[in-house]
Amino acid sequence: MSFVKRAKSNSSIAELDSNLKNLKELCPSIKNILLLDSEGKLIAVKYYSNDWPTNSAKETFERAVFTKTQKTNARTEAEITMFDNYVVVYKFVQNLHFFVTGGENENEIILATVLQGFFDAVGLLLRGNEDKKEALENLDLILLCLHEIVDGGSWLEMSLNSPHPPNAVDNHNMDAGAPLSEQTITQALATAREHLTRSLLQ
Amino acid sequence: MAQPLVKKDDDRDDEVDYSPFMGIEKGAVLQEARVFNDPQLDPRRCSQVITKLLYLLNQGETFTKVEATEVFFSVTKLFQSKDIGLRRMVYVMIKELSPSADEVIIVTSSLMKDMTSKTDMYRANAIRVLCRITDGTLLTQIERYLKQAIVDKNPVVASAALVSGIHLLQTNPEIVKRWSNEVQEAVQSRAALVQFHALALLHQESFIPFSENFGIRQNDRLAVNKLVSSLTKGSVRSPLAQCLLIRYTSQVIRESANTQAGDRPFYDFLEGCLRHKAEMVIFEAARAITELNGVTNRELTPAITVLQHFLSSSKPVLRFAAVRTLNKVAMTHPMAVTNCNIDMESLISDQNRSIATLAITTLLKTGNESSVDRLMKQITNFMSDIADEFKIVVVEAIRSLCLKFPLKYKSLMNFLSNILREEGGFDYKKAIVDSIVILIRDIPEAKESGLLHLCEFIEDCEFTYLSAQILHFLGIEGPKTSDPRKYIRYIYNRVHLENATVRAAAVSTLAKFGAMVDTLKPHIFVLLRRCLFDNDDEVRDRATLYLNTLGGDGAVVQTGEDVKEFLFGSLDIPLANLENSLKNYEPSEESFDINYVPKEVKTQPLAEKKAPGKKPTGLGAPPATSLSTVDSYEKLLSSIPEFANFGKLFKSSAPVELTEAETEYAVNVVKHIFDCHVVFQYNCTNTIPEQLLENVTVVVDASEAEEFAEVVSKPLRSLPYDSPGQTFVAFEKPEGIPVVGKFSNMLRFIVKRLIQVLVRPRMME
Numbered sequence: 014m015s016f017v018k019r020a021k022s023n024s025s026i027a028e029l030d031s032n033l034k035n036l037k038e039l040c041p042s043i044k045n046i047l048l049l050d051s052e053g054k055l056i057a058v059k060y061y062s063n064d065w066p067t068n069s070a071k072e073t074f075e076r077a078v079f080t081k082t083q084k085t086n087a088r089t090e091a092e093i094t095m096f097d098n099y100v101v102v103y104k105f106v107q108n109l110h111f112f113v114t115g116g117e118n119e120n121e122i123i124l125a126t127v128l129q130g131f132f133d134a135v136g137l138l139l140r141g142n143e144d145k146k147e148a149l150e151n152l153d154l155i156l157l158c159l160h161e162i163v164d165g166g167s168w169l170e171m172s173l174n175s176p177h178p179p180n181a182v183d184n185h186n187m188d189a190g191a192p193l194s195e196q197t198i199t200q201a202l203a204t205a206r207e208h209l210t211r212s213l214l215q
Numbered sequence: 216m217a218q219p220l221v222k223k224d225d226d227r228d229d230e231v232d233y234s235p236f237m238g239i240e241k242g243a244v245l246q247e248a249r250v251f252n253d254p255q256l257d258p259r260r261c262s263q264v265i266t267k268l269l270y271l272l273n274q275g276e277t278f279t280k281v282e283a284t285e286v287f288f289s290v291t292k293l294f295q296s297k298d299i300g301l302r303r304m305v306y307v308m309i310k311e312l313s314p315s316a317d318e319v320i321i322v323t324s325s326l327m328k329d330m331t332s333k334t335d336m337y338r339a340n341a342i343r344v345l346c347r348i349t350d351g352t353l354l355t356q357i358e359r360y361l362k363q364a365i366v367d368k369n370p371v372v373a374s375a376a377l378v379s380g381i382h383l384l385q386t387n388p389e390i391v392k393r394w395s396n397e398v399q400e401a402v403q404s405r406a407a408l409v410q411f412h413a414l415a416l417l418h419q420e421s422f423i424p425f426s427e428n429f430g431i432r433q434n435d436r437l438a439v440n441k442l443v444s445s446l447t448k449g450s451v452r453s454p455l456a457q458c459l460l461i462r463y464t465s466q467v468i469r470e471s472a473n474t475q476a477g478d479r480p481f482y483d484f485l486e487g488c489l490r491h492k493a494e495m496v497i498f499e500a501a502r503a504i505t506e507l508n509g510v511t512n513r514e515l516t517p518a519i520t521v522l523q524h525f526l527s528s529s530k531p532v533l534r535f536a537a538v539r540t541l542n543k544v545a546m547t548h549p550m551a552v553t554n555c556n557i558d559m560e561s562l563i564s565d566q567n568r569s570i571a572t573l574a575i576t577t578l579l580k581t582g583n584e585s586s587v588d589r590l591m592k593q594i595t596n597f598m599s600d601i602a603d604e605f606k607i608v609v610v611e612a613i614r615s616l617c618l619k620f621p622l623k624y625k626s627l628m629n630f631l632s633n634i635l636r637e638e639g640g641f642d643y644k645k646a647i648v649d650s651i652v653i654l655i656r657d658i659p660e661a662k663e664s665g666l667l668h669l670c671e672f673i674e675d676c677e678f679t680y681l682s683a684q685i686l687h688f689l690g691i692e693g694p695k696t697s698d699p700r701k702y703i704r705y706i707y708n709r710v711h712l713e714n715a716t717v718r719a720a721a722v723s724t725l726a727k728f729g730a731m732v733d734t735l736k737p738h739i740f741v742l743l744r745r746c747l748f749d750n751d752d753e754v755r756d757r758a759t760l761y762l763n764t765l766g767g768d769g770a771v772v773q774t775g776e777d778v779k780e781f782l783f784g785s786l787d788i789p790l791a792n793l794e795n796s797l798k799n800y801e802p803s804e805e806s807f808d809i810n811y812v813p814k815e816v817k818t819q820p821l822a823e824k825k826a827p828g829k830k831p832t833g834l835g836a837p838p839a840t841s842l843s844t845v846d847s848y849e850k851l852l853s854s855i856p857e858f859a860n861f862g863k864l865f866k867s868s869a870p871v872e873l874t875e876a877e878t879e880y881a882v883n884v885v886k887h888i889f890d891c892h893v894v895f896q897y898n899c900t901n902t903i904p905e906q907l908l909e910n911v912t913v914v915v916d917a918s919e920a921e922e923f924a925e926v927v928s929k930p931l932r933s934l935p936y937d938s939p940g941q942t943f944v945a946f947e948k949p950e951g952i953p954v955v956g957k958f959s960n961m962l963r964f965i966v967k968r969l970i971q972v973l974v975r976p977r978m979m980e
Contacts, residue, residue, distance in 0.1 A: 039462045040381070040415050041455065057273055068275040085567070093535045094569050102532060120458060120502070121536040122495040149235050153266040153304060156273075160307045164343060164378050 053079035258298035346379030370406035407453025454493035694731035920956020
């Protein structure tokens with residue numbers, strides 16, 4: 014009877030699906046990274062999950078996360094909050110607000126480390142002028158940075174040194190001791206140097 | 216990077232809204248993109264235009280199919296330039312545009328060239344882009360290069376290939392599985408992140424079976440165990456890989472057999488990780504230990520010590536992570552967390568309100584009877600600082616605390632009624648009222664003071680819904696108290712002072728008092744007569760009804776039970792069915808007979824529930840609360856003569872789906888447990904419009920349940936389209952001892968095809 018057969022094939026697919034889902038959940042993953050200005054308007058954002066399928070869903074989320082954190086002081090240390098079953102770590106500098114979002118069961122410290130990496134990289138890219146105007150003027154670098162820090166939700170950390178020979182990458186400390194944010198700095202330093210060279214040659 | 220206007224220093228004053236993208240417009244930028252077609256490419260200019268395009272996409276602008284295709288084609292021309300910065304932007308742009316399969320062909324050759332380029336950065340990025348936009352056929356072509364990339368000297372390239380592999384597992388698992396040799400080699404890499412990605416990929420690969428044959432899948436699970444064993448002994452370099460390993464280890468522990476003897480496998484590894492250098496690893500290990508199945512206090516201790524250290528960290532993230540984990544532990548092992556109480560108390564004044572709330576709720580779980588008063592004092596100061604959503608969490612924690620220490624009800628009840636008087640939104644006040652109601656129900660000594668608190672609240676309540684519910688509740692509980700007269704004043708005041716809805720509720724409540732307490736009847740009648748002159752018709756109607764049915768001439772007569780039942784009993788007919796029947800009723804000689812309305816409840820589809828666990832119901836409003844479902848089951852079962860002598864219903868399970876989601880006939884089962892019997896209630900739904908099922912029964916094969924004996928099976932006579940029905944099978948079971956059995960179910964029925972859809976069989980009970 015078709016009734017019975019359908020049930021059987023459905024179950025094996027369902028089992029496979031649930032296996033894959035469970036496994037994906039084991040891997041630490043980021044749901045989005047946001048860079049907003051001091052009024053909550055977005056400067057650069059990247060979403061890595063389907064939790065916000067439409068533009069309006071994204072805007073609602075951005076507005077909500079901004080309003081919730083507006084009155085807090087996240088300038089010295091990274092702050093953290095939870096809402097809507099998401100964990101959000103965030104940090105502010107001048108009129109730039111950085112956010113990293115993860116699922117409610119994610120390791121908060123991993124999220125904080127990604128945040129710090131992104132934060133430091135942008136800081137270096139903007140050569141200490143961390144404000145909105147500077148960020149917009151260097152949007153390409155920031156977007157590149159976002160593109161290279163996280164790939165589809167998995168934390169991907171790439172040190173790209175175009176002016177440097179590939180071996181330089183190996184020389185930088187890549188052991189468990191060095192905090193991973195230092196590797197971002199390596200990359201950012203290289204990119205910043207490149208940027209400087211470019212602008213000098215203009 | 217846009218064309219900056221010539222800036223002087225005084226321009227900085229009005230730079231508040233300045234943006235290099237001010238006034239940017241999609242059409243204009245698309246025009247600008249024509250520069251991509253120039254034979255002499257200007258890399259700076261092209262980069263600028265790409266940035267603008269990316270900015271537009273970021274802001275939510277969408278490209279039409281035509282626009283996207285055009286842009287994509289233009290961008291592909293940029294591969295001619297050797298400029299590195301521009302090439303990087305091109306990679307980002309291609310990923311954003313997500314070209315379709317036929318468009319991808321254009322860039323494939325360029326990307327494949329990049330994939331074998333001497334420049335590492337090109338290789339890495341080209342791999343990432345290709346794997347993102349490719350389909351199965353292309354994949355087999357580039358597989359060779361990907362395998363090489365995985366073991367590339369340059370960790371950047373290796374990571375790119377591995378991460379792409381992880382993503383490709385979703386769509387082309389068979390291909391990725393062929394790389395396991397290379398991936399195994401990559402796990403040994405000295406580069407931290409390569410190791411991490413390789414580990415992730417290897418683990419995920421192990422769960423994709425080569426075939427449906429369970430044997431192979433089983434072997435792969437063993438492979439995971441082996442992998443975990445070898446790596447936990449060796450040294451894993453990156454903290455991230457270590458975290459991943461901890462998660463895999465936890466999974467292995469979860470799935471290994473429950474051996475009571477000796478330590479858990481791999482527990483030592485987890486405990487060792489508590490001493491790791493990186494905080495993320497320490498925390499991951501501590502959390503993993505707290506989440507072990509059936510974890511003992513001895514196993515918990517080192518983890519909790521570590522979390523306790525985090526509580527006093529200067530970093531909010533660490534404090535938050537620790538307090539959230541301890542909060543969860545406190546639910547099952549409150550004693551293990553008490554050592555942290557001092558640190559937690561200092562967190563009550565933490566700047567981060569989430570942390571403060573978590574600290575308080577944890578303390579409420581771990582507190583003992585003597586600390587309750589002190590805790591209440593601290594919380595009172597704290598409540599004014601936090602937002603409503605946090606307050607609700609605290610209120611619920613207080614409710615649990617009171618149920619744990621019923622002797623402390625006085626101070627806790629006072630606290631609740633105090634905060635009820637303060638400012639607050641609807642959900643917050645409802646949470647408080649629900650808590651008070653639950654305390655009244657479960658702690659008999661608290662009833663009188665609780666009811667009085669509620670009465671005082673409705674004197675000044677801004678929410679009609681809450682007032683009405685409280686009045687209804689007063690009507691149930693008030694007459695049972697020692698001196699119901701106390702409450703009459705409060706209730707009658709509502710009749711004067713409130714809006715129509717509340718007034719109507721108050722009238723009903725007064726009538727209930729009158730019906731239940733004969734001594735109060737004459738007074739109630741006086742009050743009800745005054746209500747006959749109310750402005751609102753509902754109020755007047757109710758007053759009239761009650762006066763007439765309860766003995767209108769004021770005589771102190773015992774109200775008949777059937778009158779009470781009529782006025783105040785619950786309607787056991789589901790309102791939806793009543794509404795349907797009324798709609799279908801055609802005026803004729805025969806008057807509408809309520810007995811013909813089917814009592815069968817339409818079973819709710821099992822929706823995905825995100826809310827954790829079940830909460831005790833308060834005034835029980837919206838969807839099926841646990842309380843009302845139990846009542847309806849009881850009524851349903853007691854109305855069936857065959858089950859009448861089974862005694863009191865002990866417990867009913869939640870509905871369990873027996874069929875897959877898309878089948879023609881959906882069946883779920885509810886198990887009702889009695890002292891010596893078990894009744895299976897099968898809720899059946901027919902989803903085929905042209906069919907009518909008759910004589911529906913479930914044949915139960917209980918050969919693997921020897922202790923059970925089938926006693927009766929009650930068939931469902933008719934199951935039309937989209938009208939759920941129930942069929943029952945009852946078993947006898949031995950009393951008192953726990954028994955286990957396996958039951959296979961088969962649905963049996965006669966199918967009748969309906970030709971004339973207009974014919975609607977009369978539903979008879």
